[in-house]
Amino acid sequence: MKAEHPHPAELQGLAARRRLAASPLRFMLIAGTVGAAAAVLGACGGGGSDNAATGTASAAEQAALVAQGQQIFRFDTFGDEAQWTDTLRMHEVISAAVDPVTALSVGLKVDAEALPAAVVAGIQNGTVDLKSPATTVALLKLNAVVGVKGTVGTVNGVDKLTHVGITCALCHSTVDNSFAAGIGKRLDGWPNRDLNPGAIIALSPALTPAQKLVYNAWGKGKFDPRFNVDGLSKPVVIPPAYGLNGIHRITFTGDGDEIAYWNRYVSVVEMGGQGSMTEPRLNLSVTHGTVDLVSSKLPALQAYQLSLAAPPAPAGSFDAVAAARGQLVFESGGKCASCHSGATFTDANSRLHPPGDSMAEPETPSYASRSATKQYRTSPLRGVWQHAPYFHDGSAATLGDVAQTYNTKLQLGLTAQEVADLAEYLKSL
Ligand code: HEC
Ligand code: HEC
Numbered sequence: 001m002k003a004e005h006p007h008p009a010e011l012q013g014l015a016a017r018r019r020l021a022a023s024p025l026r027f028m029l030i031a032g033t034v035g036a037a038a039a040v041l042g043a044c045g046g047g048g049s050d051n052a053a054t055g056t057a058s059a060a061e062q063a064a065l066v067a068q069g070q071q072i073f074r075f076d077t078f079g080d081e082a083q084w085t086d087t088l089r090m091h092e093v094i095s096a097a098v099d100p101v102t103a104l105s106v107g108l109k110v111d112a113e114a115l116p117a118a119v120v121a122g123i124q125n126g127t128v129d130l131k132s133p134a135t136t137v138a139l140l141k142l143n144a145v146v147g148v149k150g151t152v153g154t155v156n157g158v159d160k161l162t163h164v165g166i167t168c169a170l171c172h173s174t175v176d177n178s179f180a181a182g183i184g185k186r187l188d189g190w191p192n193r194d195l196n197p198g199a200i201i202a203l204s205p206a207l208t209p210a211q212k213l214v215y216n217a218w219g220k221g222k223f224d225p226r227f228n229v230d231g232l233s234k235p236v237v238i239p240p241a242y243g244l245n246g247i248h249r250i251t252f253t254g255d256g257d258e259i260a261y262w263n264r265y266v267s268v269v270e271m272g273g274q275g276s277m278t279e280p281r282l283n284l285s286v287t288h289g290t291v292d293l294v295s296s297k298l299p300a301l302q303a304y305q306l307s308l309a310a311p312p313a314p315a316g317s318f319d320a321v322a323a324a325r326g327q328l329v330f331e332s333g334g335k336c337a338s339c340h341s342g343a344t345f346t347d348a349n350s351r352l353h354p355p356g357d358s359m360a361e362p363e364t365p366s367y368a369s370r371s372a373t374k375q376y377r378t379s380p381l382r383g384v385w386q387h388a389p390y391f392h393d394g395s396a397a398t399l400g401d402v403a404q405t406y407n408t409k410l411q412l413g414l415t416a417q418e419v420a421d422l423a424e425y426l427k428s429l
C-alpha cells in the first residue's frame with residue numbers, strides 16, 4: 001500500500017482503508033509470498049494461440065484444457081466461500097430474503113439448461129413459487145444460478161443452504177433470455193451488465209451502514225476491483241472476457257501481460273479465493289488460507305478464455321452501406337486506426353497510453369492512477385456492439401456517443417453524417 005505523499009483523495013482512501021481494516025472484507029497482507037505465483041506466471045508466456053504453453057500441446061490436449069477451463073470459469077469458487085459465507089454471511093440473506101424475482105432484479109441469471117423438465121413446467125404453469133427464497137435455494141441446488149455456487153444440506157428433511165461462493169461467470173457470463181428475461185442458455189465471456197454486484201454485496205448483514213452506502217453507489221454493470229486495495233471507490237464497467245486471443249496486455253490499464261495475471265488477482269483479491277497474489281507495483285501481497293486452490297487452475301482457465309471469440313454483429317443490426325463509409329472515417333479523418341490497429345483493433349501489444357488519451361479522463365480519482373501501469377490500454381473493439389455503455393467508466397451510453405465524444409474532444413471536425421457513419425462501422429465490428 002502507498003504511504004508516501006498522500007493527496008487529500010488518498011487520505012480519504014486511507015480513512016476508508018482503516019474502516020475496512022476493521023471490517024469483514026479485510027484481507028491478510030503478508031509480505032513476500034511469491035512462490036507458486038511466480039512459478040505459474042513464469043510457466044506460460046503471453047496468452048494467445050502463439051503462446052508456448054499451448055503451442056506445444058496436441059489438439060486433443062488443448063481441447064481437454066479448454067473444457068477443464070470452462071468448468072473452472074463456470075463453477076469453481078477457489079474456496080471463496082470463506083469470504084461470501086464465513087465473513088459476509090450471504091447464505092443467510094439468500095435463504096431468508098432472496099426469492100428468484102429479487103435475484104433476477106439485481107441481474108442474476110438462471111441457466112435454463114440446468115433446469116429439469118418438471119421445474120421448467122412448474123415455472124410455466126406457476127406452481128413453482130418465484131416469490132419464495134426456498135425456490136432460490138432449490139435453483140442453487142440444481143447449480144442453475146449463473147456464477148453462484150451453493151452447497152445445500154438437509155436439516156430435518158428440509159433443504160438448507162449451508163455455503164455459498166461465487167465464480168468468474170457471475171460477472172463475465174450472461175444468458176440469451178431464450179426461456180424468459182434473465183433465464184436462458186449461458187453466454188460465457190459476455191459481461192453481465194445487468195448485474196449489480198455492489199447492491200448484492202450490500203445485502204450482507206456483516207457490513208456497516210457506511211460500507212453499504214459505498215457498495216450501493218456503484219450501480220448496475222459496474223464493480224471496483226481496486227476498492228479493497230486502495231480504499232478509493234470509483235467503479236469500472238464489467239468488461240467482456242472474450243476476444244482477447246492475441247492481446248498481451250490485460251485490463252483497461254494493461255496491468256498484466258497475460259490473462260492469468262488478472263485471473264489470479266481477481267480470484268484471490270476480489271473473490272476471496274484461497275491462494276496468493278503478489279504485485280510489487282501496487283505494493284500488494286495477499287494470501288488467503290494455507291492451501292493454494294488457485295495456481296493449478298490458471299492455465300486451463302486462461303485457455304478457456306482465449307477460446308472465447310467476440311460475437312459477430314447480428315445480421316441486420318447495422319447499416320452496411322453507412323458502415324463502409326464509416327470505415328473510411330475510422331481509418332482517415334477520425335484517426336481511430338492510429339491506436340485501434342490490427343485484427344483486434346488495439347495497439348496494446350506495442351504500447352500503452354497516458355491517461356489523457358482516454359476520453360473518460362480527466363476523472364477523480366483517475367482509474368489509471370490506481371493501477372499498476374498508471375496508463376490505459378487501447379480497448380479492443382471486436383464485439384463492441386454487444387457491451388454498452390462504453391469507456392472504462394461507462395460514460396458513453398452508445399457508440400454514437402463514443403463517436404461524438406471523440407469528434408468534440410479531439411476537434412476532429414467530422415460532419416454529423418461522418419459521426420453517424422463512424423458509429424455504424426463500430427456497430428459492425
Ligand atoms: C464481481 C465481478 C467480477 C468477477 C466475479 C470477476 N471479474 Fe473479471 N473483471 C471485472 C471487472 C470490473 C474488470 C475490469 C478491471 C480492469 O480492467 O481494470 C474485470 C476484468 C477482467 C479481465 C480483463 C479483460 C480485458 O479486457 O483485459 C479478465 C480477463 C477477467 N476479468 C477475467 C475474470 C476471471 C477469469 C474471473 C474469475 C476468476 C473474473 N474475471 C471474475 C469484474 C469481475
Ligand atoms: C490515442 C489513441 C486512441 C485514438 C486515436 C482513438 N482511441 Fe478509442 N480508445 C483508446 C483508449 C486508450 C481507450 C480506452 C479508454 C477508456 O476505457 O477509458 C479507447 C476506447 C474506445 C472505445 C470504447 C471501447 C469499450 O470497450 O468501451 C471505443 C468504441 C473507441 N475507443 C473508438 C474509437 C474511435 C471511433 C476513434 C476515432 C474517432 C478512436 N477510438 C480513437 C485509444 C484511442
